[in-house]
Amino acid sequence: MSQALQVATDEAVRVERLSVAFPQRERLHVALQGVNLELKRGELLCVVGASGSGKSTLLNVVAGLERPSSGSVVVRGRVALMFQEAALLPWLTAAGNVELALTLRGIHRSERKRIAHELLRRVHLAGFEGRLPHQLSGGMKQRVALARVLAQEAEILLMDEPFAALDAITRDLLHEELEGLWQRSGLTVLFVTHNPREAVRLGDRVVVFTRHPGRVAREMSIDLPRPRSLDSPEVAAIAGRITQQLKHEMRDIG
Amino acid sequence: MAELAAVLESDTGGDELLLAPAAPRLGRYWSSVWPKLGAVALVLVGWQVVVWTGWKPDYVLPGPAPVLRRLVEDLSQPDFYEGVAITLRRAVIGYGLALVIGTATGLLVARLTILRKAFGAALLGLQSMPSITWFPLAILLFQLSESAIVFVVLLGAGPAIAAGLLSGVDHVQPLLVRVGRVMGARGLSLYRHVILPAALPAFIGGLKQGWAFAWRSLMAGELIVIVSHQPSLGVRLEFAREFSDTEQLLALMIVIFAIGVVVDSVFSAIDARIRRRWGLHGG
Numbered sequence: 001m002s003q004a005l006q007v008a009t010d011e012a013v014r015v016e017r018l019s020v021a022f023p024q025r026e027r028l029h030v031a032l033q034g035v036n037l038e039l040k041r042g043e044l045l046c047v048v049g050a051s052g053s054g055k056s057t058l059l060n061v062v063a064g065l066e067r068p069s070s071g072s073v074v075v076r077g078r079v080a081l082m083f084q085e086a087a088l089l090p091w092l093t094a095a096g097n098v099e100l101a102l103t104l105r106g107i108h109r110s111e112r113k114r115i116a117h118e119l120l121r122r123v124h125l126a127g128f129e130g131r132l133p134h135q136l137s138g139g140m141k142q143r144v145a146l147a148r149v150l151a152q153e154a155e156i157l158l159m160d161e162p163f164a165a166l167d168a169i170t171r172d173l174l175h176e177e178l179e180g181l182w183q184r185s186g187l188t189v190l191f192v193t194h195n196p197r198e199a200v201r202l203g204d205r206v207v208v209f210t211r212h213p214g215r216v217a218r219e220m221s222i223d224l225p226r227p228r229s230l231d232s233p234e235v236a237a238i239a240g241r242i243t244q245q246l247k248h249e250m251r252d253i254g
Numbered sequence: 255m256a257e258l259a260a261v262l263e264s265d266t267g268g269d270e271l272l273l274a275p276a277a278p279r280l281g282r283y284w285s286s287v288w289p290k291l292g293a294v295a296l297v298l299v300g301w302q303v304v305v306w307t308g309w310k311p312d313y314v315l316p317g318p319a320p321v322l323r324r325l326v327e328d329l330s331q332p333d334f335y336e337g338v339a340i341t342l343r344r345a346v347i348g349y350g351l352a353l354v355i356g357t358a359t360g361l362l363v364a365r366l367t368i369l370r371k372a373f374g375a376a377l378l379g380l381q382s383m384p385s386i387t388w389f390p391l392a393i394l395l396f397q398l399s400e401s402a403i404v405f406v407v408l409l410g411a412g413p414a415i416a417a418g419l420l421s422g423v424d425h426v427q428p429l430l431v432r433v434g435r436v437m438g439a440r441g442l443s444l445y446r447h448v449i450l451p452a453a454l455p456a457f458i459g460g461l462k463q464g465w466a467f468a469w470r471s472l473m474a475g476e477l478i479v480i481v482s483h484q485p486s487l488g489v490r491l492e493f494a495r496e497f498s499d500t501e502q503l504l505a506l507m508i509v510i511f512a513i514g515v516v517v518d519s520v521f522s523a524i525d526a527r528i529r530r531r532w533g534l535h536g537g
Binding site: 063065079080081083085087089090091100101103104105132133134135148152 | 427429430432433435436437438439443447448451452454528531532533
């Protein structure tokens with residue numbers, strides 16, 4: 001019995017034989033087929049794959065925004081989702097966007113402002129609370145989105161290529177910040193990317209997806225010490241092998 | 255670490271440049287006003303030129319000078335303001351009703367799929383129906399009364415307001431709705447915090463168009479439905495025609511035009527404010 005409990009508490013997400021298909025132009029489009037995935041509490045797992053490998057679909061299913069066609073998904077804990085676009089509400093200030101997440105959690109009005117400012121400080125945006133989204137750069141918007149996600153106090157953070165649209169330096173900084181936040185908070189992170197280096201830079205484990213349909217091709221533990229650098233030879237070597245495999249898959253299918 | 259802090263500084267600090275220095279208020283005001291003044295001058299000159307050609311006799315088409323003199327004279331008469339007040343009262347009542355009923359209808363139709371299927375197309379159809387065609391029915395229902403006029407103003411403006419709200423709700427960025435859902439907003443709270451604020455620009459557009467329809471319907475109504483002892487702008491216009499008093503007629507038309515423009519510019523100002531806040535420049 002104690003063993004069963006152990007398993008239950010240790011696990012944040014368990015995906016078993018998950019398939020997702022939806023009709024597309026009179027045919028059935030299979031986005032995911034027979035995907036098995038397990039996410040331990042406090043783990044940072046990266047899913048890497050080319051576009052069309054069903055990565056986003058996987059996140060949507062885990063977030064409860066889409067239904068599996070077959071298989072099962074068990075999620076233990078509140079989830080929050082972050083996208084490639086910051087998707088800030090343009091009529092609210094940086095603080096307002098964070099406060100809305102708090103409002104929807106039922107946090108009392110008197111507390112919201114203080115918490116929002118504290119969260120913005122944690123993502124290095126102190127002093128920008130009153131800025132509107134269009135007055136912020138891409139990196140700053142993504143930081144607000146990160147603060148907003150933190151405001152949801154989720155245990156599981158789902159990230160859908162959150163830094164793909166950013167310039168290299170900003171992305172580098174955000175990798176460090178995400179890593180820091182994750183290490184301090186004990187969050188469980190499922191991070192989806194098409195960039196093998198990013199996956200190796202961040203992940204405790206990396207799961208490689210192939211496409212048409214999306215399946216798990218390979219799973220590997222990344223045992224390099226943290227913090228890692230995107231440009232280190234070790235990261236590059238592992239990422240190179242993943243890239244090879246992805247290229248191989250793409251050539252096979254075309 | 256110091257290096258990181260420095261880069262962070264520059265990442266955030268560099269954005270100060272995004273905020274362009276505001277032009278001096280007076281200069282900005284003048285730069286938006288002078289083209290309008292120019293247009294007015296051009297119209298007055300063109301008008302005067304037509305009068306000078308002698309195309310029509312003076313008593314049929316007077317020049318700008320006597321008309322403007324008449325306008326100034328009108329503006330010093332208390333009973334002229336009584337007429338303006340009667341017309342504006344009808345506008346406020348009719349438009350106010352249209353605002354309440356149009357908004358409620360728009361919300362219901364947006365929210366309930368069955369209502370949308372039933373009335374979505376009809377709403378757009380109603381919007382393109384010339385409001386003057388409602389008058390025969392309005393007169394039969396309400397006789398020649400205030401209610402007949404208000405009824406038609408309501409039918410003129412209501413569908414435009416409802417359609418504006420509906421299109422705003424329909425065109426909310428799906429990503430924002432997704433974000434709202436992920437943050438736990440459902441049903442009414444999703445509407446309150448995400449969908450309705452996102453629909454605001456289109457709603458304001460609907461209000462603006464609704465006002466244009468309301469004002470047109472009202473003027474048509476005041477020419478057709480003449481209620482006794484209510485010397486509204488429309489009634490005065492009709493009397494001016496009957497007495498062949500073209501000076502008075504043109505002076506009244508200028509007033510009617512001016513009221514329409516002033517109210518419209520209020521909506522434009524609100525719209526511009528929202529666009530600025532959202533960062534939708536040049537849209």
